[in-house]
Amino acid sequence: MKFGSHRAGRGRRILVGSVAALGALGLTACSSGLQGASSGSSSAAGSGSGGSIKIGYISPRTGVYAGFTDGDPFLLSEIRRQLAKGIEVGGKTYQVEILDRDSGSDPQKAGQLADDLINKDKVDVILATSTPETVNPVVAKCEAEAVPCITTIAPWQAVYFGGGFGGSKPMKWTNHFFFGLEGFAGVDPNAWNQIQTNKKVGVLWPNDADGQAFRNAKTGYAPIAGKRGYTIVDPGAYENGTKDFTAIINKFKQEHVEILAGVPVPPDFVTFWTQAAQQGFRPKAVTVGKALFFPATVPSIPNNLGQGLSFAAWWGPTFPYKSSLTGDTAQQFIDKFQASPEGQGLTWNQATPLNYALFEVAKKALEGSGNPNDKAAVHGAVSKLTVDTLAGKLDWANGPVPGIATIPTVIAQWELKDGKWDWVVVANESFPDIPAVRKLEPLS
Amino acid sequence: MSWLNAVVQGVLLGGFFAISALGLSIVFGVMRIVNLAHGALMILAAYGSVLLIERTGLGTWSSLLVVVPVMAALGYLLQRLVLQRAVSISELAPLMVTFGISIMIPNALVELFTSDVQALPTGNLATRSVSAGGIAVGLLPLLTFGIAVVLIAGLQLFLARARSGRLMRAAADDSQALRLMGVDNRVVYAQATAIAFATLALAGVLFGVRQGGVAPFDGQVTVLLAFETVIIGGLGSLWGTLVGGIVLGVTQTLGGEFSPEVPLLVGNLMFLAVLAFRPNGILGRETRA
Numbered sequence: 076m077k078f079g080s081h082r083a084g085r086g087r088r089i090l091v092g093s094v095a096a097l098g099a100l101g102l103t104a105c106s107s108g109l110q111g112a113s114s115g116s117s118s119a120a121g122s123g124s125g126g127s128i129k130i131g132y133i134s135p136r137t138g139v140y141a142g143f144t145d146g147d148p149f150l151l152s153e154i155r156r157q158l159a160k161g162i163e164v165g166g167k168t169y170q171v172e173i174l175d176r177d178s179g180s181d182p183q184k185a186g187q188l189a190d191d192l193i194n195k196d197k198v199d200v201i202l203a204t205s206t207p208e209t210v211n212p213v214v215a216k217c218e219a220e221a222v223p224c225i226t227t228i229a230p231w232q233a234v235y236f237g238g239g240f241g242g243s244k245p246m247k248w249t250n251h252f253f254f255g256l257e258g259f260a261g262v263d264p265n266a267w268n269q270i271q272t273n274k275k276v277g278v279l280w281p282n283d284a285d286g287q288a289f290r291n292a293k294t295g296y297a298p299i300a301g302k303r304g305y306t307i308v309d310p311g312a313y314e315n316g317t318k319d320f321t322a323i324i325n326k327f328k329q330e331h332v333e334i335l336a337g338v339p340v341p342p343d344f345v346t347f348w349t350q351a352a353q354q355g356f357r358p359k360a361v362t363v364g365k366a367l368f369f370p371a372t373v374p375s376i377p378n379n380l381g382q383g384l385s386f387a388a389w390w391g392p393t394f395p396y397k398s399s400l401t402g403d404t405a406q407q408f409i410d411k412f413q414a415s416p417e418g419q420g421l422t423w424n425q426a427t428p429l430n431y432a433l434f435e436v437a438k439k440a441l442e443g444s445g446n447p448n449d450k451a452a453v454h455g456a457v458s459k460l461t462v463d464t465l466a467g468k469l470d471w472a473n474g475p476v477p478g479i480a481t482i483p484t485v486i487a488q489w490e491l492k493d494g495k496w497d498w499v500v501v502a503n504e505s506f507p508d509i510p511a512v513r514k515l516e517p518l519s
Numbered sequence: 520m521s522w523l524n525a526v527v528q529g530v531l532l533g534g535f536f537a538i539s540a541l542g543l544s545i546v547f548g549v550m551r552i553v554n555l556a557h558g559a560l561m562i563l564a565a566y567g568s569v570l571l572i573e574r575t576g577l578g579t580w581s582s583l584l585v586v587v588p589v590m591a592a593l594g595y596l597l598q599r600l601v602l603q604r605a606v607s608i609s610e611l612a613p614l615m616v617t618f619g620i621s622i623m624i625p626n627a628l629v630e631l632f633t634s635d636v637q638a639l640p641t642g643n644l645a646t647r648s649v650s651a652g653g654i655a656v657g658l659l660p661l662l663t664f665g666i667a668v669v670l671i672a673g674l675q676l677f678l679a680r681a682r683s684g685r686l687m688r689a690a691a692d693d694s695q696a697l698r699l700m701g702v703d704n705r706v707v708y709a710q711a712t713a714i715a716f717a718t719l720a721l722a723g724v725l726f727g728v729r730q731g732g733v734a735p736f737d738g739q740v741t742v743l744l745a746f747e748t749v750i751i752g753g754l755g756s757l758w759g760t761l762v763g764g765i766v767l768g769v770t771q772t773l774g775g776e777f778s779p780e781v782p783l784l785v786g787n788l789m790f791l792a793v794l795a796f797r798p799n800g801i802l803g804r805e806t807r808a
Contacts, residue, residue, distance in 0.1 A: 137626055139736050141634035282780055313779035316740045318535075319768070321528040322775035325521050341636065345731050352646035353657035371635035375732035377645035421633055 125167035128447045131192035131201040138180025143205035146427025149417035154434045157400045178209040186212035193220045202433040207233045223454035224249045227429045231255040231479045246478035250457040258484040260299035263362040265502040266486035269515045277327040279337030282312035320347045335361040341372040359517040370422040374496045383518045388487040390425040398465040432466035529769030534664025537764030540748035542719030548755035549691045549711040552613045556620035558742025561723030565733040569637040587720045594716025598709040628735035636734045639727040747790040753800025
């Protein structure tokens, strides 16, 4: 019983062509729909004796990484409020104009936006955030055009080594802050040590930039965790979007894995974890990055299977950080966000305070530069900066490599109490200032 | 044993691929329209369920009673008011229209629902399994496979026996002759689209249940796999969709037995192999034109 067979020849060519077109266009163009939506700007009139400063801000407001920028509308109006009176540099007041742009989670577009901001809008400094897909092309453009660039939310190795820096090619114009591999591999064992296991760790390292960095035999995850006595069971680099994890689950079962770690994307982790439950794989501890970072992922895992999962956290209500603009504590910042019109219907996430801190750093650097329109002076000021921000203490003078400042992580565990999902800090050896609420509870 | 397990899991995965591809197969088989928005529409349907669960207290399954007819109506209207006109412009116009829709839907969903995952709870269904001969079979994949088989059998019967089903086959074969018989082929097309949208609505909600929830951009990968399923199975053949899904699913899980790096790759290779050696698909008929 078939229909339409006599025209199938022509039709098939259309269909096959469409698959190709979809592969080429679909994944990049799908997210370019709302580019105009976020291009606001604050008032800029030269009221003081100074001039004006233009700050470009590029973030993935739409597209697959839009989850990182949920809080952007809130933080942008907050920042514009704080900077409405301008920035004072060397006794002169400069009006500040913030040009925010949406990368659509697309590397090509991120690079193009940086180009436009530099060459058309003539910005003084560029800020970029959230995943190497947006950060790296902006960094590359800023380095090429000699414009100071401040970035965050991408493992620093992915930005530094991933961008081809190091050795004879230093980062000349970029200052990045975030943690790297050490923020996972050096911290995960702190939580594992709290429970009795056979020290066998099954890992989900996908076949992407993050996964490859973790898998590296010399600079990756295994050597760091190995020093603490843990053995890594790596089933191999699976593709993002894999729909069946049977082979990996079997491998973990055969090797008697009792701990699960990795950096899967949220849908893959949910697929894996649901299937693991179906097929009877139940490790005692789960410390998974990336997937569990989004507050909406864990509650969505079927049958409350998110209970007891843990992850490396870099920011939360109990972290002893304060905004250098308003003096708000982490908890006050969360309260403000939830109460704001832009925060309605959203759960706060850990990305917003880091995006906010980009502006704190930019303000401090511009103030310290002596002349905010002098690009070399601005970049020089960031590089010497040690500043307490809403994202913690950022110190570019003492980073792992020039141009990188790191922030600490602790291990947090999800729990469901009275029908509400929340996470609490369980292992804080890496940063004792953040109080640990209790020990890691093993999964039963 | 692990090989047998891989095959079983692959077959069940194939049921999910088949149900995701069914609507695409119908729209293409009857109207020759390549619906690039197929994946996005599936996700739209799943968001319909999310909305109903939030606002009316319906459960995930009972929300289907509303979502499926609403999506069917949407399909009918979309075909009558938009796609039919696009077809009269040029062969590529419907492609552009559906491509546009595939961009509009996820971005509109981001605006309305944020990019957070929206949960589609089904209690412990997604994690339950039955064990047979040492192989654990997930209840939800089993259910999905069953729904796929029943749905395809039902549609097949409809196309063979029901008057409107026969008209659809006639419209697919020769719409001009059909018009000469006094039947408005545009109405037949719209009915076929409505059926296709009903199946994709069901597939979308099943997808959300499988993943525990939906996010706006989930349709992108789904639609690619649906295309491959249709082509592997054979264009215009409903059972072919099931066969294509199973072949794709088993290829992927068997590939996973060799190395976790390869499932999607060997799936794509299988797709290319079918194109090269059996261009009409496994159950596809020889092309006369």
